[in-house]
Structure formats: structure tokens, C-alpha cells
Amino acid sequence: MLVAAQAREVRKDDRIERLEKLVAAFKQAAFGRKSEKADPEQFDLALEDLETAIAAIHAEDEADSPSEKPRLNSRASNRGSLPAHLPRVEEIIEPESLICACGGGLHSIGEDVSERLDVIPARFRVIVTRRPKYACRVCTDGVAQAPAPARLIQAGLPTEATIAHVLVSKYADHLPLYRQAQIMSRQGIDLDRSTLADWVGRAAIELHPVFDALIADLKRSTKLFMDETRAPVLDPGSRKTKTGYFWALARDDRPWGGGAPPGVVFTYAPGRGGQHAERILQGFTGVLQVDGYAGYNRLIAPDRVGPDIWLAYCWAHARRKLVEITRTVSTPIAEDGVKRIGELYRIEAELRGLDAEARLAGRQARSAPLVADMRTWLTHNRARVAGKSPLGEALAYIAKYWDGLCVFLTDGRVEIDNNSVERSIRPIALNRKNALFAGHDAGAENWATIASLIETCKLNSVDPFAYLSATFTAIVNGHKQSRIDELLPWNYPSARYAPNWKTRWRQI
Incomplete structure (x- = not known):
């Protein structure tokens, strides 16, 4: 028994190590330096592989302890919900016998109901259109027949x-x-x-x-x-x-x-x-x-x-240029710029959903002073930084488009960035x-x-x-x-x- 327990403990330690490696890989793919990050269009595929591997490890753990009820990790899995509009196919599973051990009959005192998502794979079918022809037995005035239905592709199959x-x-x-x-x-x-x-x-x-x-x-x-x-x-x-x-x-x-x-x-x-x-x-x-x-x-x-x-x-593009600098070197100026733009985004999050007039009033009261202070900050730091350095070019970009970046302070319909498109x-x-x-x-x-x-x-x-x-x-x-x-x-x-x-x- 002791040897078996030790073996289970070793397997448990091995699973923990494997999980830690998976988490490290996930963090690298999500938050690593730009040169090390996964292609954004391929990131979901990498994440699927990580989640699949983690699920396999959980399955191994459950197989080792079959007596324990499986626990759902609320952060790792989203069970979702089954919408009401989906058709329901009920199956009733009765006990093998409705006769009690004492010889009496069992009666229903309730039931447990569970739902699972099922699928019928997509299948093709053939629509056969018949257009009967009718003629009069008394006269010979012609044949009656419904016109052929129109098709998007004439004489085509689909x-x-x-x-x-x-x-x-x-x-x-x-x-x-x-x-x-x-x-x-x-x-x-x-x-x-x-x-x-x-x-x-x-x-x-x-x-x-x-x-x-x-x-x-x-x-x-x-x-x-x-x-x-x-x-x-x-x-x-x-x-x-x-x-x-x-x-x-x-x-x-x-x-x-x-x-x-x-x-x-x-x-x-x-x-x-x-x-x-x-x-x-x-x-x-x-x-x-x-x-x-x-x-x-x-x-x-x-x-x-x-x-x-x-x-x-778009403020997101301005912020992106500063963020790229902070990922390569420690630059207090760039980090301060990212923080300042972040404050504008926090205000926008609170104003989202309000009408244009309310958003404009909120921006004038809360965002406009921050933007005015940032203008002073921008002028001051551009004088301190070499113009051809990455930071100098990022600050020059913000200065070049400054008037357009401030349009959101004058119109409540305008967004802070171009992310929608x-x-x-x-x-x-x-x-x-x-x-x-x-x-x-x-x-x-x-x-x-x-x-x-x-x-x-x-x-x-x-x-x-x-x-x-x-x-x-x-x-x-x-x-x-x-x-x-x-x-x-x-x-x-x-x-x-x-x-x-x-x-x-x-x-x-």
C-alpha cells in the first residue's frame, strides 16, 4: 500500500510540473516580448492545444481517483448554457424493477433532470419538385400546369x-x-x-x-x-x-x-x-x-x-508605439505616457453607454484636463529625447496627430480609438x-x-x-x-x- 501511495504521489508531482510548464508556455505566448510572441492569428490555435493538454491531465487525475466526484475548474472551463429554442428530445430511464424488496410497488417521489448538448451532423438532401399537368376530358383547350419556380442559378443544382x-x-x-x-x-x-x-x-x-x-x-x-x-x-x-x-x-x-x-x-x-x-x-x-x-x-x-x-x-495607435518601447527597454518616459493614456481609457469605460451629450460633458470635465497636462508633458519630453530614437519617433507621432487625437473631446459621438473597424x-x-x-x-x-x-x-x-x-x-x-x-x-x-x-x- 505504501509503495502504491508513493507511486501516486510521484505521478501527482509529475502532473503538477507538466501543468506549470503549460502555464509558462501560455504566459510566454500571451505576454512575451514581441519577437517571442505567437502570431495573433495563430494564438487561438496555441491556446486550444494548451487547454486540450490540461484537460487530458485532469482526466488522468480523475481516473486515478475514481471514487472522488470530478470537480469543475470554473476558470478553466465554461460549461455554457443550453438555449431554450433548441428542440428537446426526452429519454426516460426507469429502474430495472418497480417492485420493492418487501414486495410492494414503488411510486414516483420526484426525478433528477440533466441536459446534454447533442448534434445531428449536417446532411444534404434533394428537393424534388413535381409540377403535375392537367387537361380537360371534355375539350382540348390546352394543358394547365403551374409555372416552374424561379432559381438563383438557372438550371443549376443548388x-x-x-x-x-x-x-x-x-x-x-x-x-x-x-x-x-x-x-x-x-x-x-x-x-x-x-x-x-x-x-x-x-x-x-x-x-x-x-x-x-x-x-x-x-x-x-x-x-x-x-x-x-x-x-x-x-x-x-x-x-x-x-x-x-x-x-x-x-x-x-x-x-x-x-x-x-x-x-x-x-x-x-x-x-x-x-x-x-x-x-x-x-x-x-x-x-x-x-x-x-x-x-x-x-x-x-x-x-x-x-x-x-x-x-x-486613434489613441490606441499612439499608445501602441509607447508600449512597444517599454517591451524592449525600461523607459520611464514611455511608461508614464502609457499610464497617462490608460487614465483616458478608464474614463471612457465609465462613460460608455451614455448618450453623446453626457459623454461630451464627462470628457470635458475629466479627460480634457488630463489631455492638456499631457500636451505639456509631450512638449517637455520631446525637447529631452533624440528625435531619431524610437522614443523620439513615438512622441513625434503623437505630436503630429495631436489635433486629430483631441477631436473626441469636442464630439461625444467620436470614439477614443479606431478599434471598432x-x-x-x-x-x-x-x-x-x-x-x-x-x-x-x-x-x-x-x-x-x-x-x-x-x-x-x-x-x-x-x-x-x-x-x-x-x-x-x-x-x-x-x-x-x-x-x-x-x-x-x-x-x-x-x-x-x-x-x-x-x-x-x-x-x-
């Missing part, structure tokens, strides 16, 4: 729901088409990747009027965000990739309770020059919140002809990671159209699959162009679209 599934899998779940073809083949459905690509391209064309209505709606606002990210595109002539860009234009008035729904549109452009931003923003007047990219300067050039645009800059652009980066590049400029434009509608669905807590299915159904049934705004994601599911033909279903 229903509108199937096309929506392919789009959501590709642009929301980041499954390239060749992987989707492999998944279908496991159910005996032999479809080429090129066939799926044809469906995607045709669907994008049908969705383009909705995309145009979305961007027009956003540009009617007077406060927007803008950012850009790389979009590698195959250049068939050189057999290499060229660098295009997705420009993201976003609206998110939720932090101050604005009435306009959130939305984002992506527009593909072959370059990063400011002329592309100017083209996209034609017709927009108001405050545009951006990062410090110099290409936006042409939007506020004195000789510019067009609607007035005011640029608000940066969050919307992350799925583009993830899809780019999986797909590597777009095959053509036109392919990148289709990507932008579909991703805009899917990401706007997410911002409005709308299921992209349900939205696209309903939208395609509306389109094939002749939804009027004059009512295109009804098809915008935030109007779903207020408008319920149903086919305008009579159908009769039966199982076969």
Missing part, C-alpha cells in the same frame, strides 16, 4: 439555402471551396471546386445591389470609421501575387446609443493610395476616424474639392490566412461584397445563413429595386420572404 451555406462556410467560417468539395464528397456528392466557385460568383452578382444600398446607407451617416488591410491577388501575367487592399468603412454608434444600426463595407482597390479612400468616400460629409496612415491626409487637403471631412485619430477587419485577415490570395481582381471584389453583408449580419446579431437564404429567396421572386433597403441585414427578420408559388411537399 437551392438558395445551399448557396447561402457555401457562402457562409467560405466567408464566415473560412473554409476554402476545395475543402467544402471534400466535405460534400464524404456524402457521395461529387462536385468540382470550380462548380462551387461558379455558384459564389453568380451569388455575388445578385447581392451587389444590396451591397450598393449598404454602402449608400453608411455614407449618409456623419460619423464613420475607416481602415485598410492587405489583399494579395494573383497576377496571372507574372505568375506571382500583387498586393491589393480591402478598405473597410464602418459605422458603430452603439457606444453612445445612436439610432443607426452598425454596419461595415469592404471595398477592394488595387493599391493603398489616398485616392482610393477619396473615391470610396464620395458623398460622405462628417467625422472620419482613422489611424495615422498618411494617405488619409488628402481628405483634408486645403485645395480639395468635395464634401467636408474631419479626421479623428479593426475588429471588423480581422475576419478578412483570417480568410486571407486560409486562402492565401484571391485569384483575380474580380474575385477580390466578390469577396468584399459577400464579406460586407456577412460581417454586417454579425454586428447586428443576425444569423448570416438565415439572412442570405431569405435574401436569395426574395431576389429570385422579383424583389423590387425600389425596396432594396428592406434586404439590408439589420432589417432581417422583420421582412419575411416566402415563395409566391404554391408547393406541395412529401417525403420520398
Whole structure:
């Protein structure tokens, strides 16, 4: 018995050591120096592996002590909750016998109820449409038959729901088409990747009027965000990739309770020059919140002809440059700058959710004195630091964009940073990671159209699959162009679209 106990203790010590190593790896991935940190787009994958390994160690521990009731670690696992809308399938497990040992009958005095999440794997089915023909036995005036239902892809195999599934899998779940073809083949459905690509391209064309209505709606606002990210595109002539860009234009008035729904549109452009931003923003007047990219300067050039645009800059980018310095060397000036900007963020967290007027009043009373003091701090320290040093360049960046950084003190609708649009652009980066590049400029434009509608669905807590299915159904049934705004994601599911033909279903 003593030897067995000692062996269990050794195994326990070994498990503890392994857990400590896992925690150390996690801390390094999350908080290590920039050169040692995991790629942010791969960080979730590393975290999954760590959590999987920890769960395996807990399972070993429970197997060694089967008599002990497993204890849930509330920090390591989130059991979640099962929503009420999911269908329930009940199973009743009765004792082997309802006869008591004394010979009497047992009666129910209560029950224990537990719920577990079950899944029926996605499966395909075939919709068989029959259109009976009818003729009169008395006369020969002709044959009566219901018209064939309209299809998004004429004479094609997919229903509108199937096309929506392919789009959501590709642009929301980041499954390239060749992987989707492999998944279908496991159910005996032999479809080429090129066939799926044809469906995607045709669907994008049908969705383009909705995309145009979305961007027009956003540009009617007077406060927007803008950012850009790389979009590698195959250049068939050189057999290499060229660098295009997705420009993201976003609206998110939720932090101050604005009435306009959130939305984002992506527009593909072959370059990063400011002329592309100017083209996209034609017709927009108001405050545009951006990062410090110099290409936006042409939007506020004195000789510019067009609607007035005011640029608000991003404190997160200013803080990021100081944080990068503190990670490499101990610099009291940079650390003090990070602390000062942190105070502004703490105030913003307390003001979030208030209306624009209340936010402006709070900022004037609490943030404005801190910003004024920081201006003095900035001037003083720039005189002490070499201009070409990393710290000098970080301070010069803040000074260069100072007026735009202070816009949030004059308008309660303006955010302190540009993070709203940066969050919307992350799925583009993830899809780019999986797909590597777009095959053509036109392919990148289709990507932008579909991703805009899917990401706007997410911002409005709308299921992209349900939205696209309903939208395609509306389109094939002749939804009027004059009512295109009804098809915008935030109007779903207020408008319920149903086919305008009579159908009769039966199982076969």
C-alpha cells in the first residue's frame, strides 16, 4: 500500500510540473516580448492545444481517483448554457424493477433532470419538385400546369439555402471551396471546386445591389470609421501575387446609443493610395476616424474639392508605439505616457453607454484636463529625447496627430480609438490566412461584397445563413429595386420572404 501511495504521489508531482510548464508556455505566448510572441492569428490555435493538454491531465487525475466526484475548474472551463429554442428530445430511464424488496410497488417521489448538448451532423438532401399537368376530358383547350419556380442559378443544382451555406462556410467560417468539395464528397456528392466557385460568383452578382444600398446607407451617416488591410491577388501575367487592399468603412454608434444600426463595407482597390479612400468616400460629409496612415491626409487637403471631412485619430495607435518601447527597454518616459493614456481609457469605460451629450460633458470635465497636462508633458519630453530614437519617433507621432487625437473631446459621438473597424477587419485577415490570395481582381471584389453583408449580419446579431437564404429567396421572386433597403441585414427578420408559388411537399 505504501509503495502504491508513493507511486501516486510521484505521478501527482509529475502532473503538477507538466501543468506549470503549460502555464509558462501560455504566459510566454500571451505576454512575451514581441519577437517571442505567437502570431495573433495563430494564438487561438496555441491556446486550444494548451487547454486540450490540461484537460487530458485532469482526466488522468480523475481516473486515478475514481471514487472522488470530478470537480469543475470554473476558470478553466465554461460549461455554457443550453438555449431554450433548441428542440428537446426526452429519454426516460426507469429502474430495472418497480417492485420493492418487501414486495410492494414503488411510486414516483420526484426525478433528477440533466441536459446534454447533442448534434445531428449536417446532411444534404434533394428537393424534388413535381409540377403535375392537367387537361380537360371534355375539350382540348390546352394543358394547365403551374409555372416552374424561379432559381438563383438557372438550371443549376443548388437551392438558395445551399448557396447561402457555401457562402457562409467560405466567408464566415473560412473554409476554402476545395475543402467544402471534400466535405460534400464524404456524402457521395461529387462536385468540382470550380462548380462551387461558379455558384459564389453568380451569388455575388445578385447581392451587389444590396451591397450598393449598404454602402449608400453608411455614407449618409456623419460619423464613420475607416481602415485598410492587405489583399494579395494573383497576377496571372507574372505568375506571382500583387498586393491589393480591402478598405473597410464602418459605422458603430452603439457606444453612445445612436439610432443607426452598425454596419461595415469592404471595398477592394488595387493599391493603398489616398485616392482610393477619396473615391470610396464620395458623398460622405462628417467625422472620419482613422489611424495615422498618411494617405488619409488628402481628405483634408486645403485645395480639395468635395464634401467636408474631419479626421479623428486613434489613441490606441499612439499608445501602441509607447508600449512597444517599454517591451524592449525600461523607459520611464514611455511608461508614464502609457499610464497617462490608460487614465483616458478608464474614463471612457465609465462613460460608455451614455448618450453623446453626457459623454461630451464627462470628457470635458475629466479627460480634457488630463489631455492638456499631457500636451505639456509631450512638449517637455520631446525637447529631452533624440528625435531619431524610437522614443523620439513615438512622441513625434503623437505630436503630429495631436489635433486629430483631441477631436473626441469636442464630439461625444467620436470614439477614443479606431478599434471598432479593426475588429471588423480581422475576419478578412483570417480568410486571407486560409486562402492565401484571391485569384483575380474580380474575385477580390466578390469577396468584399459577400464579406460586407456577412460581417454586417454579425454586428447586428443576425444569423448570416438565415439572412442570405431569405435574401436569395426574395431576389429570385422579383424583389423590387425600389425596396432594396428592406434586404439590408439589420432589417432581417422583420421582412419575411416566402415563395409566391404554391408547393406541395412529401417525403420520398
